Amino acid sequence: MSASTILQPGQIEAPAGDIPFLRLPARESFFKERAARFRQLAIDHKLGDFLEFMAALAEAQHAALSHFPQVSLPDPEQLALSREHGMPVLAAGSWTRDPAWRDALQGIAAAVVGNAPQVARKAIAHLRGMNADSLEKLADAVLDGRCRDTDLAASPFIAAALQAYWTHMATTLGPSAFGRTDISNLCPVCASAPVTSVVRIGGAEQGLRYLHCSLCGSEWHMVRAKCSNCESTKGIAYYGIEGDKGAVKAEACEECGSYLKILYMDKDPQLDPGADDLATLALDILMDEAGVQRSGPNLFLLSA
Numbered sequence: 001m002s003a004s005t006i007l008q009p010g011q012i013e014a015p016a017g018d019i020p021f022l023r024l025p026a027r028e029s030f031f032k033e034r035a036a037r038f039r040q041l042a043i044d045h046k047l048g049d050f051l052e053f054m055a056a057l058a059e060a061q062h063a064a065l066s067h068f069p070q071v072s073l074p075d076p077e078q079l080a081l082s083r084e085h086g087m088p089v090l091a092a093g094s095w096t097r098d099p100a101w102r103d104a105l106q107g108i109a110a111a112v113v114g115n116a117p118q119v120a121r122k123a124i125a126h127l128r129g130m131n132a133d134s135l136e137k138l139a140d141a142v143l144d145g146r147c148r149d150t151d152l153a154a155s156p157f158i159a160a161a162l163q164a165y166w167t168h169m170a171t172t173l174g175p176s177a178f179g180r181t182d183i184s185n186l187c188p189v190c191a192s193a194p195v196t197s198v199v200r201i202g203g204a205e206q207g208l209r210y211l212h213c214s215l216c217g218s219e220w221h222m223v224r225a226k227c228s229n230c231e232s233t234k235g236i237a238y239y240g241i242e243g244d245k246g247a248v249k250a251e252a253c254e255e256c257g258s259y260l261k262i263l264y265m266d267k268d269p270q271l272d273p274g275a276d277d278l279a280t281l282a283l284d285i286l287m288d289e290a291g292v293q294r295s296g297p298n299l300f301l302l303s304a
């Protein structure tokens with residue numbers, strides 16, 4: 001592991017004026033591009049089989065999103081009230097889920113079961129035997145970032161369906177439905193923590209850093225060289241794997257003792273905030289060995 005230059009906040013402050021605060025995922029391409037990136041990353045990778053399976057899962061998410069039925073959504077009054085009070089209107093912890101997400105779950109499971117490894121096939125059989133109440137409880141646990149040992153193997157399918165459902169709601173409502181919130185380290189759409197952050201390239205977003213939601217895939221702006229967890233600007237350091245091209249680093253904060261990965265698109269324009277996170281688990285292991293905790297979850301990597 002190598003520490004790189006410590007950046008001072010003033011050095012790379014976002015340009016003043018109008019910067020896009022919120023980027024919703026592009027419904028038609030979001031999961032499709034993630035699947036393609038997983039396939040690309042799987043080539044000659046130690047975790048190749050796992051990344052190939054994640055590609056199949058992302059393709060199933062794309063199919064689920066393309067056919068998602070109408071679901072209950074906040075009405076204009078609720079939207080206005082949430083904007084006024086700076087609250088995420090689709091907050092994962094309190095939003096009443098439409099049962100349609102469970103149909104998406106069954107569709108996703110059916111799409112991947114044929115090529116799934118033995119352990120995943122068993123998990124899918126387990127899911128299919130669960131009643132609505134148990135599935136809702138499991139969804140609560142996944143959204144809470146923890147689940148029981150016995151449910152761990154099933155949790156990626158739950159995560160995949162919940163992501164498709166929340167992406168469906170966010171993109172159906174569209175960007176004007178959401179306002180800025182006061183809690184800058186949580187998603188302004190669904191109040192989930194970010195999975196990674198990404199420094200974008202091109203157009204008005206050139207060089208700007210966005211936090212990428214672990215659940216709905218929305219991105220919100222946060223200046224660079226600032227802890228995405230506690231907002232401290234002191235003692236931020238960047239760690240990477242020696243010898244790689246430096247496209248993915250761990251941004252660590254001395255104040256709160258946590259890190260989140262930061263992805264640099266100028267180093268690799270194909271980077272995907274979800275896929276590249278799972279392809280760089282070696283960096284998480286190094287940070288863990290150094291005693292630094294990860295601040296945001298990857299819903300496909302829950303522990304019991």
Ligand SMILES: [Zn+2]
Nearest residue numbers: 187190213216
């Ligand atoms: Zn979100």
Ligand SMILES: [Zn+2]
Nearest residue numbers: 227230253256
């Ligand atoms: Zn911090």
